[in-house]
Amino acid sequence: MRSIMCRLITVFIFFFSFLCVAQHQDKVDFLSAKVLVYPIPEKELVEGQVDYQFVSKEKVDSIFLDAKNMNFTSVELNNKNSQFDYDGKQIIIRGKFKKGQIHSLRLKYSCNPKQTVYFVGWEDIVVGNEQIWTQGQGKYTSHWLPSFDDMEEKVEFDLSVKTTKDFTVISNGKMINRQELERNIIWQFEMQQPMSSYLLAFAIGYYNKQELVSNSGIPLENYYYPSDSLRVEPTYRYTKEIFDFLEAEIGVPYPWQNYKQVPVHDFLYAGMENTGATIFSDGFMIDSTAFIDKNYVNVNAHELAHQWFGNLVTEKDGKHHWLHEGFATYYAYLAEKQLFGDDHFYWKLYSTALQLRDLSDKGEGQSLLNPKASSLTFYEKGAWALVALREVIGDDAFRNGVQNYLSTYKFKNATVSQFLQEMARAKDIDLLAYKNKWLDSEDFPMEEAMAILVKHIPSLDLLSQLNFEFESTQSDHLDYEAYWNASSSVNFKQYVIKKHHRVLPRPVIEKAFAMDIIPIRQALAVALLSISPSEEAKYVWKNSFESLLKDESYVTKELALIKLWSTFEEDRGIYLNQLENVEGLPNKNIRLLWLTLALVTPEYRVGEKPLFFKELSSYTGTNYNPEVRQTAFQFLVDIEALSEPVFKDLIQATNHHSWQFRNFARRLLDELWKDEGIRIQLQEIAKRLNVNDLRYFNTKLNLE
Secondary structure, eight states: OHHHHHHHHHHHHHHHHHHHHHHHGGGEEEEEEEEEEEEEGGGTEEEEEEEEEEEESSOEEEEEEEOOSEEEEEEEETTEEOOEEEOSSEEEEEEEEOTTOEEEEEEEEEEOOSSSEEEESSSSSOTTOOEEEEOOTTTOGGGTSSBOSSTTOEEEEEEEEEEETTOEEEESSEEEEEEEOSSEEEEEEEOSSOEEGGGOOEEEEOOEEEEEEOTTOOEEEEEEOGGGGGGHHHHSTTHHHHHHHHHHHHOSOOOSSOEEEEEETTOSSSEEOOTTEEEEEGGGOOOTGGGGTSOSHHHHHHHHHTTTBTTTEEESSGGGTHHHHHHHHHHHHHHHHHHHOHHHHHHHHHHHHHHHHHHHHTTOOOOTTOTTOOHIIIIIIHHHHHHHHHHHHOHHHHHHHHHHHHHHSTTEEEOHHHHHHHHHHHHTOOOHHHHIIIIIOSSOOHHHHHHHHHHHOHHHHHHHHHHHHHHHSOGGGSOHHHHHHHOOOHHHHHHHHHHHTTTOOHHHHHHHHHTOOHHHHHHHHHHHHTOOOOTTGGGTSHHHHHHGGGSSOHHHHHHHHHHHHHHOGGGHHHHHHHTTTOOOSTTOHHHHHHHHHHHHOTTSOGGGHHHHHHHHHHTTSTTSOHHHHHHHHHHHHHTTOOOHHHHHHHHHHTTOSSHHHHHHHHHHHHHHTTSHHHHHHHHHHHTTSOGGGGTTHHHHHHTO
């Protein structure tokens, strides 16, 4: 009994010490860190060393750092070996830290990060696509560096990365040296200002770069794969214009030494705003034709805006997340307004207002101060809250307030109340009513939003008239042609086609086709997909609809091919031949559809079908991005053409690091598991896979 009591007391003291440390940590300020990491892809291992300098603001007897599943080989405090406690999550270093003293701490460690560091392309057969990159969203840098999950601890990080000579390394700050060793290079980067550790990042791979300079002299580095040289201009189109606009609009100089953007394979999100070094999905590396369908402009502007809102001034905690995502969304929309005009800006806001209204109508609206709010709330309702605030206090006060807020809290943390205080001071106004309606309330104020929209854009006022007349009379009694002619807004015309295509008179549809404007013709392609015309009527639009196959839009081509192939069976071969050599967007939307339709068209190139099947099946492999793989899986299921290699890819996909793709793969496996024949095949394939591939699959076996 005594032995058990001793152990319990020891455990209690150990965990109590962690609690005490958490209370004392605000009495210690970490100033700087010099970090060296050596990622070893063959072992998915990171070896590292970090040298911290910190000052005691009060007398304390211990400090801690967050460190997940690490092996510490050396811990030195003030150049002497130090005792420490470690529970797999935090490391505690004990000592006598007097007020005002500056101390040094050196940690040597190794770890196999379960998240945050991703080793991509090392196990497939493709040469040259190997990458290592980080994603420290929120608080996960502690999986590869002893650091701080708390965003309030800001440190000036200088990161060095050791890697083989063939690779390029991109990280935060200015690259000050490349130290060449016998087989490796150490890339050394220097920061000049402090930041939260979740924004520390690196990317390793094969890259070239485009170099630009902003009007204020900031170097802009846009990285790309050597094979993507023709995609550089459309991908990074408007980058300098966006940078110059945001710097001028925000009114506070860009706070970091340079700005870099780097695409990576299998990224978890669209992009991540690491300080001075945005990492984004290579699914945005596009050609000129794809620009109209899916471009990087909004993500580009959003992640850049975060360099001020989130990086320069950081939220205190999750209750203040609006200060990050709402602001980045709003300023990205402003950048698009600068590039594409007022009509684009306000119609985008109208689109998001409809989504937010629908959420409120379902009783699912959320306050912007709810730390567990959805992305739709933080991003879109957050952007709307700033639109409304600018309406309340005016342009000049809004800009002055934002500048004062950023200047007051630069390199610090802030709360929503502190932001509102600066905005109220800029106008000398009470913002309580505004806060109650736009921040506290779970409902979205649609009436107020529409008043803002119609005030600025005539086409949205015209839309209100159309909607009112539509609701108060029979739709086939409306003079749609008069409404069509009353506005030159492409967005208004798209809306009319989308919502009223079933009753639009022939002259309106003819005018829409004749405008030769891709967004309008794309709206026609989407709308006509839902129409099942009579045998006689379908030939009225045959020539017009066939013309969509020639549009400079991969989405339009895809939609047109589906509709034409399903409507005019006698001409299927003609349509397939027209798009035979078109790949489409980075997700291969047209190629995957083409292969599927070629396989299920009985009379089409019968002798080549084994080649078509082999190619379609290959797109489920790990060397393709999740969008491509997911579509290939789905098409193969739809045409009942699954094979052993595809089953193998599916089992492996159930453990993919992208949660969206992983969840899709698991749902699909669950569905296929219900078929006894497929279940037997999967069990046989599983015998030839390694343990890591079977983490989810084994849960199916355990249920048997």
